[in-house]
Amino acid sequence: MYASEGAYLRALRSAQQSGMPGLVGDVRKTLSARQIQDRTAVKLISQDSNGAMVQITDGPLNGQTGFVATQNID
Numbered sequence: 775m776y777a778s779e780g781a782y783l784r785a786l787r788s789a790q791q792s793g794m795p796g797l798v799g800d801v802r803k804t805l806s807a808r809q810i811q812d813r814t815a816v817k818l819i820s821q822d823s824n825g826a827m828v829q830i831t832d833g834p835l836n837g838q839t840g841f842v843a844t845q846n847i848d
Contacts, residue, residue: 776808776842824843
């Protein structure tokens with residue numbers, strides 16, 4: 775889960791570069807995303823073609839909001 779869609783897109787663009795900038799982008803992508811457990815209960819706030827803004831509704835991160843990429847949404 776990323777803090778915002780903008781943070782996700784910046785990390786994605788950096789990771790797609792070749793050479794050293796791409797390597798740094800891969801690290802940035804890993805560090806800027808918060809890992810949440812599979813099947814964590816969330817409330818959908820908004821959605822577009824890149825993914826969705828969600829709010830976690832259960833567990834230790836209850837109340838946290840962030841952006842989740844499309845490939846990680848069921």
